Amino acid sequence: MYRWFRNTHLVAGLLAVPFLLMYGLSAVQMSHGGWFSLEPTVTETTVTVASAPIHDGRALARILMEQNRVRDEIRQVKATGSGIQLQIESTGTAYDVHYSTQTRQAVIRTSVAPFMGMLNRIHHLAGLHSASFVLDVWGGWVVAVSLCLFVLGLTGIYMWFRLYKERVIGAILLAVSLGYSLTLILLIRGA
Amino acid sequence: MTQRTNVWAYFNNLHSTTLHDRPYDWRIRWWAYYNEFAVWALLVMALTGVYLWLASRPRHVLAQAAVGLSVVSFLILYIQTR
Numbered sequence: 692m693y694r695w696f697r698n699t700h701l702v703a704g705l706l707a708v709p710f711l712l713m714y715g716l717s718a719v720q721m722s723h724g725g726w727f728s729l730e731p732t733v734t735e736t737t738v739t740v741a742s743a744p745i746h747d748g749r750a751l752a753r754i755l756m757e758q759n760r761v762r763d764e765i766r767q768v769k770a771t772g773s774g775i776q777l778q779i780e781s782t783g784t785a786y787d788v789h790y791s792t793q794t795r796q797a798v799i800r801t802s803v804a805p806f807m808g809m810l811n812r813i814h815h816l817a818g819l820h821s822a823s824f825v826l827d828v829w830g831g832w833v834v835a836v837s838l839c840l841f842v843l844g845l846t847g848i849y850m851w852f853r854l855y856k857e858r859v860i861g862a863i864l865l866a867v868s869l870g871y872s873l874t875l876i877l878l879i880r881g882a
Numbered sequence: 883m884t885q886r887t888n889v890w891a892y893f894n895n896l897h898s899t900t901l902h903d904r905p906y907d908w909r910i911r912w913w914a915y916y917n918e919f920a921v922w923a924l925l926v927m928a929l930t931g932v933y934l935w936l937a938s939r940p941r942h943v944l945a946q947a948a949v950g951l952s953v954v955s956f957l958i959l960y961i962q963t964r
Binding site for chain 1: 892896898900901902907909910912913916917918921922924925927928929931932935939942944945948949951952953955956959960962963964
């Protein structure tokens with residue numbers, strides 16, 4: 692029985708480890724923002740979109756998405772005096788599009804977050820009905836890693852309990868941890 | 883009027899409370915210290931867990947499959963997302 696728990700603990704931990712490192716590192720970044728630069732890399736490209744002028748922002752976004760110039764979620768569509776302005780976002784990347792109906796050209800300003808910025812955005816991904824298949828797969832992994840965390844906790848406690856020599860120190864640590872956290876959870880909720 | 887959030891929203895708020903927010907209330911500040919400890923503990927547990935696997939049973943086939951699947955999936959998703 693102990694062997695089964697130990698193998699389950701090992702497999703669940705290794706299945707979750709890159710995601711746990713991502714959550715841990717991005718949590719450090721969120722807690723200590725000043726330690727990391729989140730300056731994005733910005734590039735600008737100009738493209739001719741279609742032969743006829745476009746007046747509908749969503750149609751413009753669709754064309755640019757079909758051309759793989761932008762992707763994922765439209766945040767803002769705005770008519771300007773000379774054309775259309777779009778803001779589109781995918782995880783860690785922001786697209787600012789200025790389209791001119793006169794020239795039929797779109798200037799796309801792309802801002803890509805650095806590594807820690809990407810981890811920050813990935814940390815917030817969840818759900819299985821997102822804007823793209825890739826985001827849904829991330830969502831699937833979030834579910835799997837959450838289950839792995841429960842398995843790790845339960846099998847870890849079982850294995851500790853079976854180590855008779857470490858029962859006392861473990862019980863003290865567990866009591867302190869639960870006492871501290873549950874007391875604060877109740878105190879903050881009641882405040 | 884004071885409106886109380888539901889318990890899941892409350893847990894969500896708790897999990898995102900960090901020292902970065904410079905909490906004024908002592909209870910929330912103490913919770914932020916606990917979260918800070920938990921974040922570093924998570925990193926230490928993940929890294930020592932990998933070390934213990936490599937030091938004790940590196941040839942465990944299921945373990946190799948699990949780490950291969952998760953690392954390759956993570957890298958592919960990261961590249962696709964970027």
